[in-house]
Amino acid sequence: MIYPDHFEAKLGFDTIRQLLKERCLSDLGTAYVDKIRFSDNYDLIQKLTSQTAEFQDILTQGEYFPQQNYYNAHPYLKQAAIEGAFLDEAVFGELRASLMTIDQCLRFFAQASMQETYPLLTALSQTVEFDRGLVKQIDATIDERGKVRDNASPDLQRIRKSLIQEQNNLRTQLNKLLGIAKQQGYIKSDANITFREGRMVVPVPAEHKRKIKGFIHDESATGQTVYIEPAEVLDTNNHLKELAYQERREIIRILTALTAAIRPQVPQLQKAYDYLGMIDFIRAKAKLSLELGAVKPNFVEQPLLDWYAARHPLLVLSFAAQKKHVIPLDISLSEERRLLLISGPNAGGKSVSLKTVGLLQYMFQCGLLVPLAENSTIGLFKRIFIDIGDEQSLENDLSTYSAHLTHMRHFLRFSNAHTLLLIDEFGTGTEPVVGAAIAEAILEQLNAKRAFGVITTHYSNLKLLAENTKGLINGAMRFDAEKLSPLYILEIGKPGSSFAFEIAHKIGLPPEVIQRSRKKAGKQQVNFDEVLRNLEIERKQLHDLNRTLLEKEHALTETFNNYQKLKEYLEREKKGILNQAKQEASILLKEANQRIESTIREIKETQADKSKTLEVRQQLQKFAQKNRPEAASVAWEATTPEVAEAEVPIEVIEGNIEIDDYVRIKGQNAIGQVVALKGKNAEIAIGALKSTVKLDRLERLSRKAFRKEQQQASVRLKGINLNEKMMHFSIKLDLRGKRGEEAVTELTRFMDDAILLGQTELHILHGKGDGILRNLVRQQLRQYKQVVGIADEHADRGGDGITIVTLR
Structure with missing residues (x-):
């Protein structure tokens, strides 16, 4: 049961119907859109939504599915059912095309793989039966243009052949007559043969019409030209006319026979076209679902709402056109918490939340998919009642409040445990104290009937009732109490403040007016609102703190993981270096032994000659001096960054930079090779990385200088303490206030470090302003192959003033 009668218009479902019709390919599908009805049959809803989900998968997977020639042939089939009637060529052209489409749909679902993947759509197609030989018969008679083929019958082929021959003969005769008349000056030189009343004629100036014998068929609008059929071709034109009549009679005979072949199959064909309309309808639902990001959530046969990331469908489409995103809604209604009272400031999103619940529940029970997170659960309600907006009725002499009470009378009479109620601005429209008291009494009765619902209100007594009554639960639309702006986030469990005094102050009401209003509202009311306001502030602070802690925990986890990888x-x-050192020590020891043995042998061979002995001892001492640890230590120190940086600068080569030249970035140690030139920019390869740099920032190097610089760069890398760099690295970079060149330099250094340390997510703060620095930063980031994602930060945490970078 749905209440009231204009339920769909109140929730916006009439717009959903129109959107579905716009996505149908024919009036076959739109007819099914008009038949959409609310259902409380669990099996039927499960079937309809599953069919739509299957077709959504067909569209998502990019499977080829027929999308043309969805013609409505029902009127033609009714005509064909009449004995002796026949369908014309154009109708058979549409029948031919649409029957082929039906056949293609059936063949699609007849595939074994499709039967397993799309069982419900396959089952739908298995109810359709028609003689495929009929399609071949029509195709053999009617061509792609919707015309009877020449070879549809031997007689038609003979007649059309004769027609062509006679037309050629007639044209030859007329051209000959036309040429003679032009020579004699009776006809203009640019005149050509034309047709009037189905006969070939020649245009003749009116003053010469008596110079050419024949029959006048027509004249021009001005009367200056007449169209004459020369007497010499009268018989030929008559023969052509007779052949045309013969052709028409043969075509009617063929079409009559073809219609007779269709007549016995009209019932099966009507079912086939019903199927085509159903496929068109399901396809339209699936197409709209894709545009909405809709899914088929978990469906249970009991009254229940457990929704995550719910979005109003019409807002999704409207915001998408504006390149904006809808703030999702999380809401849960269960047996313990059935009636949700949403409070908060005006224009904070209360009514939108209420309508989102009503529209999504109604859509799903009409067989449509809904924009929810896939882990959501949607229940089944047998009745949905709404009381939204101004219901003043001049015809029934009812005020707005009287209309509200009329709705409440219906709610109290027919609500039960399977009812979903949607009441906007509960109790308003009359004297506040009385309205609040009546609303409280009605709410108690609805709770006693164990109904479910979403209710928006400003009344404090209803908030207190919900806080202390089983079955009721408060909810608040989040509000930034410091900035006095709505956040459009529903938080369940606590009531919300209307922030009436704060909003009045922001708008600019005089302070004395606001102060007097506080006194008139009473201390108890003001204190209650003040408590709610403070709770909102504390809630926001706690939310921000939790978010910051989560970010830090995430960063700490990433740092720890990177540390573990670095440690490994x-x-x-270390093991590799030790093994290499052992191998080198072994070689050195072997060489030392060989030198000692050689020295001893030489001393013996020279029989201890003093000069020779002194010489070989000196050679042995030089070898020992060269390989002692102190010398190796000095050699290592000479390769540290401090010593390397003190080396003599490498000479720069003058001249224009070309592709394959070796270059170095001015003021940096980064060296590379030019792989492409793009105007004033050059793309250079720095090891495995590629980067685009302005030409005026590059210095040209010789091959020898490039190799030397490579060696020094390798030495510098050996001196980098990765452990220390990891400990001091921050995933956040603040570029606010930097000039373009300075920002690019810092960003380049920051990205090099991040890639070296294996970071996966970075936060770059550049501010909003005119967006110049943001565009420069993002343009530079797109040059890194390691960057796989660039996005704005969440609106609550800085929006497009912060860029989130995701790395491989």
Whole structure:
């Protein structure tokens, strides 16, 4: 049961119907849109929504599915059912095309793989039966243009052949007559053969019409030209006319026979076209679902709402056109918490939340998919009642409040445990104290009937009732109490403040007026609103703190994981270095032994000659001096960054930079090779990385200088303490106030470090302003292959003033 009668218009479902019709391919589908009805049959809803979900998957997977020639042939089939009637060529052209579409749909679902993937749509197609030989018969008679083929019958083929021959003969005769008349000056030189009343004629100036014998068929609008059929071709034109009549009689005979072949199959064909309309309808639902981001959530056969990321369908489409996103709604109604009272300031989103609940529940029970998160659960309600907006009725002499009470009378009479109530601005429209008291009494009765519902209100007594009554639960639309702006986020469990005094102050009402209003409202009311306001502030602070802690925890986890990876890497490197050192020590020891043995042998061979002995001892001492640990230590120190940076600068080559040149970025140690030139920019390869740099920031190097710089760069890398760099690295970079060149330099250094340390997410703060720095930053980021995502921060945390970078 749905109440009131204009339920769909109140919730916006009439717009949903129109959107579905716009996505249908024919009036076959739109007829089914008009038949959409609310259902409380669990199996039927499950079937309808599952069919739509299956077709949504067909569209998502990019499967080829027929999308043309969805013609409505029902009127033609009624005509064909009449004995002796026949359908014309154009109708058979549409029948031919649409029957082929039906056949293609059936063949699609006849595939074994499709039967397993789309069982419900396959079952729908298995109810359709028609003779495919009929399609071949029509195709053999009617061509792609919707005309009877020449070879549809031997007689038609003979007649059309004769027609062509006679037309050629007639044209030859007329051209000959036309040429003679032009020579004699009776006809204009640019005149051509034309047709009048189905006969070939020649245009003749009126003053010469008596110079050419024949029959006048027509004249021009001005009367200056007449169209004459020369007497010499009269018989030929008559013969052509007779052949045309013969052709028409043969075509009617063929069409009559073809219609007779269709007549016995009219009932099956009507079912086939019903199927085509159903497919068109389901396809339209699936197409709209994709545009809305709609899904088929978990469906249970009991009154229940457990929704995540619910979005109003019409807002989704409207915001998408504006490139905006709808703030999603999380809401839960269960047996313990059936009636949700939403409070908060005006224009804070209370009514939108209420309408979102009503429209999504109604859509789903009409067989449509809904924009929810897939882990949501949607229940089944047998009755949905709404009381939204101004219901003043001049015809029934009812005021707005009287209309509200009329609705409440219906709610109290027919509500039960399977009812979903949607009441906007509960109790308003009359004297506040009385209205609040009546609303409280009605709410108690509805709760006693165990009805479910979403109710918006400003009344404090209803908030207190919900706080202390089982079955009722408060909810508040979040509001930034410091900025006095709505956040459009529903939070269940606590009531919300209307922030009436704060909003009045923001709008600019005189302070003395606001102060007097506080006194008139009473201390108890003001204190209650003040408590709610403070709770909202504390709630926001707690929310922000939790968000900050989660971010820090995420960053800490990433840092720890990177530290573990770095530790494992260093352990592997340590083992490798030790193994290499052992191998080198073994070689050195072997070489030392060989030198000692050689020295002893030479001393013996020279029989201890003092000069020779002194010489070989000196050679041995030089070898020992060269390989002692102190010398190796000095050699290592000479390769540290401090010593390397003190080396003599490498000479720069003058001249224009070309592709394959070796270059270095001015003021930096980064060196690379030019792989492409793009105007004033050059794309350079720095190791495995590629970057785009302005030409005026590059210095040209020789191959020898490039290799030397590579060696020095390698030495510098050996001196980098990755552990220390990891400990001091921050995933956040603040570029606010920086000039373009300075910002790019800092960003380049920051990205190099992030890629070296294996970071996966970075936060770059550039501010909003005119967006110049933001565009410069994002343009630079797109040059990194390691960057897989660039996005704005959440609106609550800085929006487009902060760029979130995701790395591989």
